[in-house]
Amino acid sequence: MRPALETTGLGIRYRRTWALRDCSLAVPTGRVAALVGPNGAGKTTLMHAAVGLLRPALGSVRVTGEAAFVAQDKPLYDSFTVAEMLAFGRRMNTRWDHAAAADRLAGLGIPLSRKVRGLSGGQQAQVAVTLALASRPDLLVLDEPLANLDPLARHEVMRSIMGEVAGRELTVLLSSHVVSDLEETCDWLVVLNGGRLQVSGDIEDLLDRHLVLTGPEGASAAGTQVVSASRTGRQLGMLVRGGPPLDPRWQARRPGLDELVMGYLRSPESATLPGMTAVGA
Numbered sequence: 001m002r003p004a005l006e007t008t009g010l011g012i013r014y015r016r017t018w019a020l021r022d023c024s025l026a027v028p029t030g031r032v033a034a035l036v037g038p039n040g041a042g043k044t045t046l047m048h049a050a051v052g053l054l055r056p057a058l059g060s061v062r063v064t065g066e067a068a069f070v071a072q073d074k075p076l077y078d079s080f081t082v083a084e085m086l087a088f089g090r091r092m093n094t095r096w097d098h099a100a101a102a103d104r105l106a107g108l109g110i111p112l113s114r115k116v117r118g119l120s121g122g123q124q125a126q127v128a129v130t131l132a133l134a135s136r137p138d139l140l141v142l143d144e145p146l147a148n149l150d151p152l153a154r155h156e157v158m159r160s161i162m163g164e165v166a167g168r169e170l171t172v173l174l175s176s177h178v179v180s181d182l183e184e185t186c187d188w189l190v191v192l193n194g195g196r197l198q199v200s201g202d203i204e205d206l207l208d209r210h211l212v213l214t215g216p217e218g219a220s221a222a223g224t225q226v227v228s229a230s231r232t233g234r235q236l237g238m239l240v241r242g243g244p245p246l247d248p249r250w251q252a253r254r255p256g257l258d259e260l261v262m263g264y265l266r267s268p269e270s271a272t273l274p275g276m277t278a279v280g281a
Protein backbone atom coordinates (compact mmCIF):
# COMPACT_ATOMS: atom_id res chain seq x y z
CA MET A 1 0.00 0.00 0.00
CA ARG A 2 1.22 3.49 -0.76
CA PRO A 3 2.23 5.50 2.30
CA ALA A 4 -0.24 8.15 3.45
CA LEU A 5 2.54 10.74 3.41
CA GLU A 6 5.87 10.51 1.66
CA THR A 7 8.62 13.09 1.30
CA THR A 8 11.75 12.56 -0.77
CA GLY A 9 14.78 14.81 -0.35
CA LEU A 10 12.41 17.54 0.75
CA GLY A 11 13.95 20.98 1.18
CA ILE A 12 11.97 24.08 2.14
CA ARG A 13 13.30 27.57 2.63
CA TYR A 14 12.01 30.97 3.58
CA ARG A 15 14.03 33.34 1.45
CA ARG A 16 17.60 32.39 2.37
CA THR A 17 16.88 30.32 5.48
CA TRP A 18 16.51 26.58 5.00
CA ALA A 19 13.78 25.46 7.41
CA LEU A 20 13.91 21.84 6.25
CA ARG A 21 16.72 20.01 4.49
CA ASP A 22 17.01 16.65 2.81
CA CYS A 23 13.95 15.20 4.52
CA SER A 24 12.94 11.72 3.28
CA LEU A 25 10.23 9.95 5.23
CA ALA A 26 7.16 7.80 4.74
CA VAL A 27 4.23 7.49 7.14
CA PRO A 28 2.22 4.32 6.43
CA THR A 29 -1.57 4.49 6.11
CA GLY A 30 -3.54 4.08 9.33
CA ARG A 31 -0.75 5.29 11.64
CA VAL A 32 -0.89 8.02 14.26
CA ALA A 33 2.44 9.74 13.78
CA ALA A 34 3.99 12.01 16.39
CA LEU A 35 6.06 14.86 15.01
CA VAL A 36 8.42 16.16 17.69
CA GLY A 37 11.41 18.47 17.91
CA PRO A 38 12.52 21.67 19.63
CA ASN A 39 11.31 25.15 18.70
CA GLY A 40 12.29 26.02 15.16
CA ALA A 41 12.95 22.37 14.21
CA GLY A 42 10.77 22.63 11.10
CA LYS A 43 7.62 20.85 12.31
CA THR A 44 5.12 23.48 11.12
CA THR A 45 7.08 23.82 7.88
CA LEU A 46 6.81 20.07 7.23
CA MET A 47 3.09 20.14 8.00
CA HIS A 48 2.50 23.12 5.72
CA ALA A 49 4.38 21.32 2.94
CA ALA A 50 2.30 18.15 3.53
CA VAL A 51 -0.98 20.01 3.06
CA GLY A 52 0.24 22.07 0.11
CA LEU A 53 0.60 25.44 1.87
CA LEU A 54 4.31 25.59 1.05
CA ARG A 55 6.09 24.56 -2.11
CA PRO A 56 9.29 22.50 -1.90
CA ALA A 57 12.44 24.26 -3.03
CA LEU A 58 13.96 20.80 -3.44
CA GLY A 59 12.59 17.26 -3.54
CA SER A 60 8.96 16.28 -3.31
CA VAL A 61 6.06 15.64 -0.97
CA ARG A 62 3.17 13.32 -1.76
CA VAL A 63 -0.07 12.64 0.10
CA THR A 64 -2.27 9.69 -0.88
CA GLY A 65 -5.79 11.12 -1.02
CA GLU A 66 -7.01 14.30 0.67
CA ALA A 67 -5.39 16.08 3.61
CA ALA A 68 -7.04 18.28 6.25
CA PHE A 69 -5.09 20.65 8.44
CA VAL A 70 -5.72 22.22 11.83
CA ALA A 71 -3.29 25.09 12.37
CA GLN A 72 -1.64 25.92 15.68
CA ASP A 73 -3.95 28.86 16.38
CA LYS A 74 -7.22 26.88 15.87
CA PRO A 75 -8.82 28.62 12.91
CA LEU A 76 -12.25 29.32 14.40
CA TYR A 77 -14.27 32.54 14.33
CA ASP A 78 -14.91 33.77 17.89
CA SER A 79 -18.24 35.39 17.13
CA PHE A 80 -19.66 32.37 15.24
CA THR A 81 -21.76 29.75 16.96
CA VAL A 82 -20.65 26.15 16.59
CA ALA A 83 -23.59 25.61 14.20
CA GLU A 84 -22.41 28.57 12.08
CA MET A 85 -18.88 27.12 11.99
CA LEU A 86 -20.37 23.85 10.72
CA ALA A 87 -22.42 25.65 8.07
CA PHE A 88 -19.30 27.52 7.01
CA GLY A 89 -17.36 24.26 6.73
CA ARG A 90 -20.15 22.73 4.68
CA ARG A 91 -20.00 25.59 2.15
CA MET A 92 -16.21 25.33 1.89
CA ASN A 93 -15.99 21.54 1.37
CA THR A 94 -17.36 19.25 -1.28
CA ARG A 95 -16.78 16.04 0.74
CA TRP A 96 -18.59 17.29 3.86
CA ASP A 97 -20.11 14.80 6.32
CA HIS A 98 -22.49 17.01 8.26
CA ALA A 99 -24.22 14.24 10.19
CA ALA A 100 -20.92 12.82 11.43
CA ALA A 101 -19.77 16.26 12.59
CA ALA A 102 -23.04 16.97 14.42
CA ASP A 103 -22.95 13.50 16.02
CA ARG A 104 -19.38 13.94 17.13
CA LEU A 105 -20.10 17.29 18.78
CA ALA A 106 -23.23 15.89 20.45
CA GLY A 107 -21.16 12.97 21.75
CA LEU A 108 -18.67 15.43 23.20
CA GLY A 109 -21.46 17.47 24.81
CA ILE A 110 -20.61 20.62 22.83
CA PRO A 111 -23.81 22.66 22.18
CA LEU A 112 -24.27 23.83 18.58
CA SER A 113 -25.83 27.08 19.78
CA ARG A 114 -22.77 28.14 21.82
CA LYS A 115 -20.50 30.87 20.45
CA VAL A 116 -16.89 29.80 19.85
CA ARG A 117 -15.68 32.40 22.36
CA GLY A 118 -17.85 30.76 25.02
CA LEU A 119 -16.14 27.37 24.66
CA SER A 120 -13.24 26.13 26.77
CA GLY A 121 -9.82 25.63 25.13
CA GLY A 122 -10.42 21.87 25.03
CA GLN A 123 -13.83 22.32 23.41
CA GLN A 124 -12.39 24.71 20.82
CA ALA A 125 -9.73 22.12 19.98
CA GLN A 126 -12.47 19.49 19.63
CA VAL A 127 -14.52 21.74 17.31
CA ALA A 128 -11.45 22.43 15.13
CA VAL A 129 -10.68 18.69 14.92
CA THR A 130 -14.36 17.93 14.17
CA LEU A 131 -14.41 20.45 11.32
CA ALA A 132 -11.25 18.93 9.86
CA LEU A 133 -12.67 15.39 10.16
CA ALA A 134 -15.97 16.40 8.56
CA SER A 135 -14.14 16.99 5.28
CA ARG A 136 -13.41 13.22 5.38
CA PRO A 137 -9.65 13.46 4.94
CA ASP A 138 -7.33 10.54 4.36
CA LEU A 139 -4.59 12.40 6.24
CA LEU A 140 -5.35 14.60 9.24
CA VAL A 141 -2.54 17.03 10.07
CA LEU A 142 -2.71 18.69 13.48
CA ASP A 143 -0.21 21.38 14.52
CA GLU A 144 0.05 21.23 18.31
CA PRO A 145 -3.58 20.30 18.94
CA LEU A 146 -2.86 19.94 22.65
CA ALA A 147 -1.15 23.28 23.27
CA ASN A 148 -2.71 25.29 26.11
CA LEU A 149 -4.94 22.41 27.21
CA ASP A 150 -4.99 20.99 30.74
CA PRO A 151 -3.93 17.33 31.17
CA LEU A 152 -7.52 16.06 31.24
CA ALA A 153 -8.49 17.95 28.06
CA ARG A 154 -5.27 16.76 26.36
CA HIS A 155 -6.18 13.19 27.20
CA GLU A 156 -9.75 13.65 25.93
CA VAL A 157 -8.63 15.18 22.61
CA MET A 158 -6.10 12.38 22.04
CA ARG A 159 -8.65 9.72 22.96
CA SER A 160 -11.23 11.10 20.55
CA ILE A 161 -8.65 11.26 17.73
CA MET A 162 -7.81 7.60 18.42
CA GLY A 163 -11.51 6.75 18.17
CA GLU A 164 -11.61 8.25 14.67
CA VAL A 165 -8.52 6.35 13.53
CA ALA A 166 -9.92 3.04 14.78
CA GLY A 167 -13.06 3.43 12.69
CA ARG A 168 -11.47 3.88 9.26
CA GLU A 169 -8.32 4.23 7.20
CA LEU A 170 -7.34 7.60 8.55
CA THR A 171 -3.72 8.59 9.05
CA VAL A 172 -2.83 11.32 11.56
CA LEU A 173 0.29 13.46 11.79
CA LEU A 174 0.38 15.59 14.92
CA SER A 175 3.04 17.75 16.47
CA SER A 176 3.57 18.22 20.18
CA HIS A 177 6.18 19.37 22.64
CA VAL A 178 4.90 17.05 25.37
CA VAL A 179 6.20 13.60 24.50
CA SER A 180 4.39 11.94 27.41
CA ASP A 181 1.05 12.92 25.80
CA LEU A 182 1.95 10.87 22.74
CA GLU A 183 3.14 7.63 24.30
CA GLU A 184 -0.31 6.09 24.67
CA THR A 185 -1.75 7.04 21.32
CA CYS A 186 0.96 7.41 18.69
CA ASP A 187 2.52 4.41 16.96
CA TRP A 188 4.87 6.23 14.59
CA LEU A 189 7.61 8.73 15.44
CA VAL A 190 9.18 11.52 13.42
CA VAL A 191 11.87 13.62 15.11
CA LEU A 192 13.09 16.82 13.48
CA ASN A 193 15.98 18.88 14.82
CA GLY A 194 17.36 22.05 13.27
CA GLY A 195 15.58 21.36 9.98
CA ARG A 196 16.94 17.83 9.68
CA LEU A 197 15.21 14.50 10.08
CA GLN A 198 16.71 12.52 12.97
CA VAL A 199 14.27 9.68 13.56
CA SER A 200 11.48 8.16 11.51
CA GLY A 201 9.89 4.81 12.27
CA ASP A 202 7.51 2.55 14.17
CA ILE A 203 7.65 3.44 17.88
CA GLU A 204 7.64 -0.13 19.28
CA ASP A 205 10.32 -1.15 16.81
CA LEU A 206 12.44 1.89 17.72
CA LEU A 207 12.10 1.18 21.46
CA ASP A 208 13.01 -2.49 20.86
CA ARG A 209 16.18 -1.50 19.03
CA HIS A 210 17.50 0.88 21.71
CA LEU A 211 18.77 0.47 25.27
CA VAL A 212 19.36 2.85 28.16
CA LEU A 213 22.64 1.94 29.85
CA THR A 214 23.82 3.04 33.28
CA GLY A 215 27.22 2.12 34.61
CA PRO A 216 30.45 3.30 36.22
CA GLU A 217 32.95 5.64 34.65
CA GLY A 218 35.21 3.73 32.28
CA ALA A 219 32.58 1.12 31.27
CA SER A 220 32.91 0.34 27.58
CA ALA A 221 30.02 0.65 25.16
CA ALA A 222 31.61 -1.82 22.74
CA GLY A 223 28.97 -3.92 21.01
CA THR A 224 26.54 -1.01 20.73
CA GLN A 225 26.19 2.19 18.73
CA VAL A 226 26.11 5.19 21.05
CA VAL A 227 23.38 7.75 20.32
CA SER A 228 24.14 10.06 23.25
CA ALA A 229 25.90 9.94 26.59
CA SER A 230 25.60 11.87 29.84
CA ARG A 231 27.32 11.81 33.22
CA THR A 232 25.88 12.19 36.72
CA GLY A 233 28.74 12.26 39.23
CA ARG A 234 30.64 9.05 38.54
CA GLN A 235 27.72 7.36 36.82
CA LEU A 236 27.54 7.21 33.05
CA GLY A 237 24.23 7.11 31.23
CA MET A 238 23.81 6.30 27.56
CA LEU A 239 21.21 5.78 24.94
CA VAL A 240 22.51 3.17 22.52
CA ARG A 241 21.33 1.24 19.53
CA GLY A 242 21.83 -2.49 19.25
CA GLY A 243 23.52 -4.32 22.09
CA PRO A 244 23.54 -5.65 24.71
CA PRO A 245 26.99 -4.23 25.50
CA LEU A 246 29.88 -6.62 26.07
CA ASP A 247 30.99 -4.93 29.32
CA PRO A 248 29.03 -6.61 32.20
CA ARG A 249 29.23 -3.51 34.39
CA TRP A 250 26.33 -1.87 32.54
CA GLN A 251 22.74 -2.09 33.65
CA ALA A 252 20.58 -2.11 30.53
CA ARG A 253 16.85 -1.51 30.02
CA ARG A 254 14.42 -0.57 27.28
CA PRO A 255 13.98 3.20 26.96
CA GLY A 256 10.71 5.09 27.33
CA LEU A 257 9.58 7.22 24.40
CA ASP A 258 10.70 10.44 26.11
CA GLU A 259 14.17 8.96 26.78
CA LEU A 260 14.49 7.92 23.14
CA VAL A 261 13.46 11.38 21.89
CA MET A 262 15.66 13.24 24.39
CA GLY A 263 18.63 10.99 23.58
CA TYR A 264 18.46 11.96 19.92
CA LEU A 265 17.70 15.64 20.50
CA ARG A 266 20.76 15.90 22.77
CA SER A 267 22.90 14.61 19.96
CA PRO A 268 21.83 16.25 16.68
CA GLU A 269 24.49 14.40 14.67
CA SER A 270 22.86 11.03 15.51
CA ALA A 271 20.05 9.65 13.41
CA THR A 272 18.09 6.46 12.89
CA LEU A 273 16.21 6.27 9.64
CA PRO A 274 14.93 3.41 7.51
CA GLY A 275 17.67 1.83 5.46
CA MET A 276 20.38 3.23 7.71
CA THR A 277 22.92 0.90 9.26
CA ALA A 278 25.03 3.15 11.48
CA VAL A 279 24.21 5.78 14.05
CA GLY A 280 25.77 9.10 13.18
CA ALA A 281 25.63 8.49 9.43
Ligand SMILES: Nc1ncnc2c1ncn2[C@@H]1O[C@H](COP(=O)(O)OP(=O)(O)OP(=O)(O)O)[C@@H](O)[C@H]1O
Binding pocket: 014, 015, 017, 018, 019, 037, 038, 039, 040, 041, 042, 043, 044, 045, 046
Ligand atom coordinates in the same frame (compact mmCIF):
# COMPACT_ATOMS: atom_id res chain seq x y z
N1 LIG B 1 7.57 32.79 7.52
C1 LIG B 1 8.83 32.57 7.83
N2 LIG B 1 9.82 33.36 7.38
C2 LIG B 1 11.11 33.13 7.67
N3 LIG B 1 11.54 32.09 8.45
C3 LIG B 1 10.60 31.27 8.94
C4 LIG B 1 9.21 31.46 8.67
N4 LIG B 1 8.52 30.47 9.30
C5 LIG B 1 9.44 29.72 9.93
N5 LIG B 1 10.69 30.19 9.72
C6 LIG B 1 11.94 29.60 10.23
O1 LIG B 1 12.00 28.24 9.80
C7 LIG B 1 12.48 27.40 10.84
C8 LIG B 1 11.46 26.31 11.14
O2 LIG B 1 10.29 26.90 11.67
P1 LIG B 1 8.99 26.06 12.03
O3 LIG B 1 7.93 27.05 12.42
O4 LIG B 1 8.68 25.11 10.95
O5 LIG B 1 9.48 25.25 13.32
P2 LIG B 1 8.64 24.46 14.42
O6 LIG B 1 9.39 23.18 14.65
O7 LIG B 1 7.23 24.35 14.01
O8 LIG B 1 8.80 25.39 15.69
P3 LIG B 1 7.81 25.62 16.96
O9 LIG B 1 7.92 24.38 17.81
O10 LIG B 1 8.43 26.80 17.63
O11 LIG B 1 6.42 25.87 16.45
C9 LIG B 1 12.78 28.31 12.02
O12 LIG B 1 14.15 28.61 11.99
C10 LIG B 1 11.95 29.53 11.74
O13 LIG B 1 12.55 30.66 12.30
